[in-house]
Amino acid sequence: MKPMKKVEVVIDSIYLSRVLEVLEKTGVSGYTVIRDALGKGERGIMAGDELTDVFKNSYVFTVCSEEIAQKIAESLRPLLKKVGGVCLISDVLWLTH
Amino acid sequence: MGLELLLQNILNPPVLMFFLGLGAVLLRTELEVPQPLPKLFSLYLLIAIGLHGGYELSKSGITLDVLKVLLLAMFMAVAVPIYAFFILRLKLDVYNAVAIAATYGSISAVTFITAGSFLNSLGESYGGYMVAAMTLMESPAIVIGLVLLMLFAKRNNNSAVNWGEVLREAFLNPSVYILMGTLLIGFLTGEKGWKAMDPLFGVLFKGMLAFFLLDMGIVAGRRIGDIKKVGLFLIAFGVFLPVFNALVGIFLAKSFGFVKGDAFMFSILCASASYIAVPAAMRLSVPEANPSLYVTMSLAITFPFNIAVGIPLYYFLINHLWG
Numbered sequence: 402m403k404p405m406k407k408v409e410v411v412i413d414s415i416y417l418s419r420v421l422e423v424l425e426k427t428g429v430s431g432y433t434v435i436r437d438a439l440g441k442g443e444r445g446i447m448a449g450d451e452l453t454d455v456f457k458n459s460y461v462f463t464v465c466s467e468e469i470a471q472k473i474a475e476s477l478r479p480l481l482k483k484v485g486g487v488c489l490i491s492d493v494l495w496l497t498h
Numbered sequence: 499m500g501l502e503l504l505l506q507n508i509l510n511p512p513v514l515m516f517f518l519g520l521g522a523v524l525l526r527t528e529l530e531v532p533q534p535l536p537k538l539f540s541l542y543l544l545i546a547i548g549l550h551g552g553y554e555l556s557k558s559g560i561t562l563d564v565l566k567v568l569l570l571a572m573f574m575a576v577a578v579p580i581y582a583f584f585i586l587r588l589k590l591d592v593y594n595a596v597a598i599a600a601t602y603g604s605i606s607a608v609t610f611i612t613a614g615s616f617l618n619s620l621g622e623s624y625g626g627y628m629v630a631a632m633t634l635m636e637s638p639a640i641v642i643g644l645v646l647l648m649l650f651a652k653r654n655n656n657s658a659v660n661w662g663e664v665l666r667e668a669f670l671n672p673s674v675y676i677l678m679g680t681l682l683i684g685f686l687t688g689e690k691g692w693k694a695m696d697p698l699f700g701v702l703f704k705g706m707l708a709f710f711l712l713d714m715g716i717v718a719g720r721r722i723g724d725i726k727k728v729g730l731f732l733i734a735f736g737v738f739l740p741v742f743n744a745l746v747g748i749f750l751a752k753s754f755g756f757v758k759g760d761a762f763m764f765s766i767l768c769a770s771a772s773y774i775a776v777p778a779a780m781r782l783s784v785p786e787a788n789p790s791l792y793v794t795m796s797l798a799i800t801f802p803f804n805i806a807v808g809i810p811l812y813y814f815l816i817n818h819l820w821g
Contacts, residue, residue, distance in 0.1 A: 415781045437533075445790050449533070450717050451797075452540055455777045455789050484785040 519715020552684020554626020579603030597787035603639025604772035624759035736799035
């Protein structure tokens with residue numbers, strides 16, 4: 402098993418494509434997206450019941466090296482500051498196969 | 499306003515379904531419409547209205563009168579967000595004022611469709627080109643909103659608007675795209691095309707509208723709690739601005755010699771507020787604005803007001819003026 406970093410992002414669905422762009426640019430090899438993420442945050446309840454997706458979050462996670470995780474964090478900070486959202490980075494063990 | 503007219507509007511299954519949905523939330527039943535379906539219904543309604551409008555347009559052709567309607571529609575789509583902005587600035591910051599002004603400058607297709615259904619129940623009709631007018635009125639408010647933002651907001655450079663992205667959202671958002679596309683298909687295929695589509699998009703229309711409005715009632719009901727957060731000024735704005743816009747629309751329609759049905763649908767377009775295209779665009783371009791203000795206002799205040807009171811009220815005035 403290999404020590405890696407897990408990056409998790411919860412963001413307004415409207416901005417999902419921006420987050421994915423950041424991931425692509427920083428060179429992650431893959432990621433997982435759960436589109437309909439509901440909940441409550443600093444911008445109120447995200448009930449996901451609108452036709453617009455204005456009140457809906459998406460959840461993205463990826464596993465990468467520490468260096469890439471740093472780059473992702475730096476690139477996402479201005480976006481998160483502007484539009485809200487959450488980015489968590491944690492230590493994980495990756496099962497090599 | 500005639501009580502009969504009010505009843506004629508309310509006692510219409512789709513409108514009652516809206517209130518059924520609203521009641522479901524207020525009475526805490528667990529009723530809900532499974533989530534992807536409302537999107538299908540809204541797509542269905544847009545396709546139906548586009549195809550039918552295109553077919554009607556193919557019958558009437560594009561005349562000088564039609565162009566006059568389209569130009570006035572564009573004019574209102576530009577004028578409403580500007581004066582709405584300055585009214586809102588009395589109480590709000592620039593960001594929220596821009597977002598709400600854009601919401602009210604654009605239109606609600608479902609209000610338009612519900613009004614069309616009301617008009618049909620009275621045995622009257624409107625020109626198919628009103629659908630083209632509706633399509634034209636969806637986007638300008640978004641652009642005007644952003645121009646107002648540039649003029650009045652003090653922003654630092656790294657939060658500048660990405661114009662490409664926002665213009666794309668304004669003019670190529672799904673509802674504008676599908677309306678323009680189906681309008682064109684309806685126009686090109688004419689009567690033969692409409693006959694082929696009629697079983698799905700004509701005969702079933704009212705039933706689908708009822709289903710969609712049931713969901714709208716549920717969604718609006720869930721937002722009713724947010725009305726408290728919106729505050730008295732914005733609640734009043736959400737009721738009086740549509741009436742004012744409708745009056746301006748009626749005045750213009752009378753001055754430029756619209757026929758009765760067109761004048762009514764035009765006043766509805768002026769009065770309605772967007773809850774699909776504009777919120778999505780505003781979330782992208784004005785993230786500083788609070789969506790629970792502009793979405794709540796358009797969905798939980800203006801939309802129910804228009805379909806319950808606005809529709810018979812504007813019709814009453816027009817009926818009086820046009821005779």
